[in-house]
Structures are given as C-alpha cells and as structure tokens.
Amino acid sequence: MKNVTTRAVIYKKNLENNISEIKKLLKPETKMCVAVKADGYGTSALETARLCEKLGVYMLAIARVSEGIELRKDGIKLPLLLLSLCCPEEFPDLVKYNITPFIFGKEHIQALEDSLTELEESKGIIKTLEVHLAIDTGMGRIGCRKEEAAEQAKLIASSKHLKLSGMGTHFALSDCVEEKGIDYTNLQFEIFTEAVNAVKEAGIEPGICHAGASAIACSRSDIHFDMVRPGIIVYGYYADQVDKKYLESKDINLDLKPIMQFETKVSAIRRFKPGQSVSYGRTWICEEETDIAVLPVGYADGLLRRFSPGLKVAINGKEYPVVGRICMDQCMVNIGKDNKEIKCWDKAVIFGPVGQDGALQDAETLAALGNTISYEVMTSISKRVPRIVVDNC
Numbered sequence: 001m002k003n004v005t006t007r008a009v010i011y012k013k014n015l016e017n018n019i020s021e022i023k024k025l026l027k028p029e030t031k032m033c034v035a036v037k038a039d040g041y042g043t044s045a046l047e048t049a050r051l052c053e054k055l056g057v058y059m060l061a062i063a064r065v066s067e068g069i070e071l072r073k074d075g076i077k078l079p080l081l082l083l084s085l086c087c088p089e090e091f092p093d094l095v096k097y098n099i100t101p102f103i104f105g106k107e108h109i110q111a112l113e114d115s116l117t118e119l120e121e122s123k124g125i126i127k128t129l130e131v132h133l134a135i136d137t138g139m140g141r142i143g144c145r146k147e148e149a150a151e152q153a154k155l156i157a158s159s160k161h162l163k164l165s166g167m168g169t170h171f172a173l174s175d176c177v178e179e180k181g182i183d184y185t186n187l188q189f190e191i192f193t194e195a196v197n198a199v200k201e202a203g204i205e206p207g208i209c210h211a212g213a214s215a216i217a218c219s220r221s222d223i224h225f226d227m228v229r230p231g232i233i234v235y236g237y238y239a240d241q242v243d244k245k246y247l248e249s250k251d252i253n254l255d256l257k258p259i260m261q262f263e264t265k266v267s268a269i270r271r272f273k274p275g276q277s278v279s280y281g282r283t284w285i286c287e288e289e290t291d292i293a294v295l296p297v298g299y300a301d302g303l304l305r306r307f308s309p310g311l312k313v314a315i316n317g318k319e320y321p322v323v324g325r326i327c328m329d330q331c332m333v334n335i336g337k338d339n340k341e342i343k344c345w346d347k348a349v350i351f352g353p354v355g356q357d358g359a360l361q362d363a364e365t366l367a368a369l370g371n372t373i374s375y376e377v378m379t380s381i382s383k384r385v386p387r388i389v390v391d392n393c
C-alpha cells in the first residue's frame with residue numbers, strides 16, 4: 001500500500017459484496033447497468049468497471065464522453081451508456097469509443113446522424129451507433145415527452161447510422177418512501193410504459209427499457225423493466241429513505257458495505273496554552289492547556305469547509321473534534337493534553353466502513369453534518385488524493 005498521508009482506500013471485497021447483494025434482488029433476466037460516472041462516485045471507475053466485467057454486469061453508465069474514453073483506453077469492453085448529453089464536437093468519439101448515448105429531440109438526433117454521415121463521407125467510416133431514447137416522465141431534466149416518443153423513435157429507426165437499442169427514463173422521487181414519493185414514482189412508471197407502448201405500436205422495437213436507479217433496484221422489482229441502473233448502493237450507501245430498515249420492513253435483505261475510507265495521518269502534535277488560537281479567523285481559542293494534532297487534509301482534498309465546526313475524526317479507536325476552520329490543505333484536531341494513545345504518523349480516519357479499519361462514521365453520517373448527501377461527500381474527494389485499492393478488508 002502506497003505510504004502517503006492523505007488517501008482514499010478502496011475495499012474491493014466490499015465492492016464485490018455490494019454487487020452480488022444487489023444481484024440477489026434482481027430477477028435472473030433483469031440486466032444491471034452500474035453507474036461508474038464521476039470516477040465511480042469518487043472511488044475508482046476503473047476498479048468498479050473491472051469487477052463488473054468479472055461479475056457479469058451488462059452495462060456501465062457514464063456522464064461524460066471523456067469518462068468513456070478513459071475506460072476504453074484502460075481496456076474496458078462492456079457497453080457504455082452515456083447518461084447526459086454531449087456536444088456535437090464529441091459525436092465522432094461516440095463512434096470511435098463505442099459509447100451508447102441517451103438521446104432525444106429531433107435536432108439532436110438529426111445532428112448525430114449528420115455527423116455520422118460526414119464521418120462516412122470524409123473518412124469512409126461506416127458504423128451504426130446504438131442509441132437509447134430518453135423520455136422525461138417527470139424528472140424535468142433530459143428526454144422527450146411521451147407524446148413525442150413514437151415520432152422520435154421513428155426518426156432514429158429511419159436513420160442510416162443510428163440504431164434504437166433502448167429506452168430509458170429517470171425517477172425524481174424514488175428514494176422517498178412516503179405516499180407522495182410512491183405516487184409520483186407510479187405516475188412516472190405509467191407514463192414511461194405508455195411511451196414504450198407508443199413506440200411498439202409504431203412498429204419499432206424499443207430495445208432494452210430501463211427506469212430505476214438504486215432506490216428502485218432494491219425496493220421495487222415490479223418496475224425494473226429490462227434493466228436497472230444502480231449507483232450509490234454499489235458504493236455501499238442506501239438511497240435516502242430506502243434504507244436498510246425500510247427494506248427489512250418489506251422483507252428485503254440488502255447488506256451493503258461502504259467501499260471507500262478517507263484517511264490521513266497525524267503530521268504534528270503541538271502544545272497550546274490558554275489564549276493561543278487555531279486557524280484562520282481565530283474561531284477557536286485555547287481555554288486550557290491542550291495538545292493539537294495537525295492533519296494534512298483540507299477542503300482541497302474534499303474535506304468540505306462547512307464540516308467545521310462539528311467534524312470529528314477517529315484516531316486509534318476514539319473520536320476527536322476538529323477545532324478552528326478547515327484550511328485548504330490542513331486541519332487541526334484537539335486530542336487533549338498528554339494523550340498517550342496518539343503519536344505522530346498515526347492514522348486518522350475521516351469516514352469509512354464503520355468497524356472495519358478504524359472508521360467511527362461513514363460518509364452518510366458525515367454528509368448529515370454538512371447538510372448534504374453521501375453522493376456529494378464521496379464525489380468531493382479530489383484528484384490529488386490517491387485511491388489505494390486493497391483486496392482485503
């Protein structure tokens with residue numbers, strides 16, 4: 001394991017556990033499209049992709065063409081679904097790297113077809129590109145309305161270089177288990193079903209139909225269609241209200257394990273006397289003599305500035321408070337005077353799987369402190385933090 005101070009440890013066993021746990025909840029014929037966008041939610045898209053290939057996952061979801069190019073260059077062969085729109089300049093790369101885009105809108109479809117025609121005319125590249133038609137059933141993001149679905153599917157089907165190989169939509173309230181959430185999800189499900197049927201009635205094969213992300217994958221097997229697109233549960237966190245307790249109440253057993261641990265090392269221990277202060281703004285002033293541990297981790301690593309005050313880190317099995325403002329590259333922890341349990345270069349864990357390798361809180365607990373969600377805490381871990389993949393737990 002690379003010996004650096006601040007790092008994100010990725011537990012492969014936990015990832016493997018999560019993927020097989022999710023699979024157990026799917027019908028044998030239901031396909032899985034694992035979201036590896038944003039570098040696998042800040043973990044490692046490549047590690048996740050490799051494991052997905054090994055474990056028989058059908059497809060991977062990305063959000064940028066650049067993410068697809070990187071995976072292809074690293075040898076990933078699985079089909080890639082591009083969840084958000086790309087600009088016309090990126091169209092040739094869809095062909096070159098075999099990326100299946102979500103698409104909708106007559107102009108966008110026509111522009112893609114024109115770009116492929118030009119590739120054929122100028123470079124002699126004759127390729128058909130598989131595309132999935134996006135339907136907006138109430139998320140209010142991308143997709144055509146259900147009334148436009150048949151017409152746009154026809155446009156795709158009649159294009160020389162495009163092949164409709166799927167249709168998808170996205171739910172807005174699937175992680176809410178209150179009545180308003182369930183009602184809205186059911187409404188979106190109905191609208192999507194109508195769009196799919198309209199395409200079929202127009203004599204066009206819609207391909208693989210898919211709608212649900214993590215929340216649906218684990219709680220609503222009645223609306224899985226042909227494929228689900230889980231993300232957050234793959235990385236070990238439940239989708240908001242669709243948590244372990246809720247699932248158990250529905251007799252669904254899903255045992256997820258966070259796959260990432262964000263940790264650093266104590267880089268200095270310094271004595272503070274009453275009146276001396278810590279960090280910018282002098283928001284913390286020493287009241288009685290104590291020792292302060294300096295940690296080389298800050299908001300440029302993804303330790304959000306708003307986590308302080310309130311943030312606690314785990315050192316050798318105990319929690320200690322961060323005092324003063326979190327800086328760009330460092331923060332300070334009050335460990336108490338003459339703490340015999342801590343020495344320089346001891347490991348300090350910010351979040352990770354609780355009870356596994358020293359973490360006393362996971363990303364979800366930390367997220368609550370910063371008024372956000374586990375997704376944002378994980379994807380905030382920045383590029384300069386090395387991801388260290390370990391086999392064992």
Ligand SMILES: *Cc1c(COP(=O)(O)O)cnc(C)c1O
Nearest residue numbers: 035083170213214229230231232
């Ligand atoms: C990010 C995303 C997913 C995965 O969402 P999770 O809540 O992490 O499971 C699935 N589908 C689409 C369209 C997305 O944007």
